[in-house]
């Protein structure tokens with residue numbers, strides 16, 4: 001029996017990449033999953049594999065930066081699954097450029113998706129999670145996992161908007177843990193290092209080599225490396241872990 005048997009999860013940005021792998025991993029551990037992304041049709045591949053695993057899945061089109069859409073999404077998940085145990089705030093974008101030339105639009109776009117989106121989903125699931133009770137009246141709570149980034153810890157030239165958004169996600173994670181802890185709602189962040197993905201495929205070879213030189217484990221991470229850590233934080237083995245930022249970066253930084 002999987003460690004997430006009987007649990008229900010929301011994963012944002014789950015149509016592809018790291019979010020897709022997280023959705024599959026949670027389902028493999030027994031969870032039913034709401035697969036959320038900008039367009040529900042993009043979620044078909046993710047949903048199909050979850051169903052092959054014998055779990056339930058629904059695809060929901062939602063812009064994480066739009067509070068009305070986020071609230072409607074959470075309501076739909078509650079109506080479909082009856083409760084929400086796990087939220088993974090994974091949707092994220094980059095719009096890189098040097099600070100000196102960065103437009104207001106590029107700043108706002110990245111902060112709105114990466115940071116505000118994480119806030120909106122966290123706020124929307126807080127009450128449903130606080131209401132989760134066991135048959136004996138015990139406080140079951142829930143688990144919120146935010147996807148941050150190594151550069152949200154160390155900064156990175158050319159990514160003022162992205163690093164600020166991920167630094168904000170880290171602070172938001174710690175505050176959420178403090179506010180919701182008494183109701184057994186845990187909140188942690190995973191800070192990936194350099195993960196092979198569509199987001200990083202586009203980088204020039206010399207930039208990739210420069211990153212590789214800083215990684216003691218001498219390989220780039222995979223989406224599955226992140227998904228395994230998320231599944232751990234979502235489940236009972238992490239029952240006493242909250243407010244933590246777990247780096248999954250091959251040793252890039254301590």
Ligand SMILES: NC(=O)c1ccc[n+]([C@@H]2O[C@H](COP(=O)([O-])OP(=O)(O)OC[C@H]3O[C@@H](n4cnc5c(N)ncnc54)[C@H](O)[C@@H]3O)[C@@H](O)[C@H]2O)c1
Nearest residue numbers: 013015017018037038063064090091092149192195197199
């Ligand atoms: N790839 C890496 O090396 C790396 C490193 C550190 C952190 N991360 C973080 O991991 C997460 C996933 O990254 P990825 O590499 O899989 O990216 P990706 O671009 O492959 O996937 C991101 C997904 O989010 C969705 N999305 C974007 N904006 C959205 C919005 N407004 N509402 C709903 N969905 C939206 C996209 O449609 C896409 O399916 C992001 O938060 C990213 O910042 C990635």
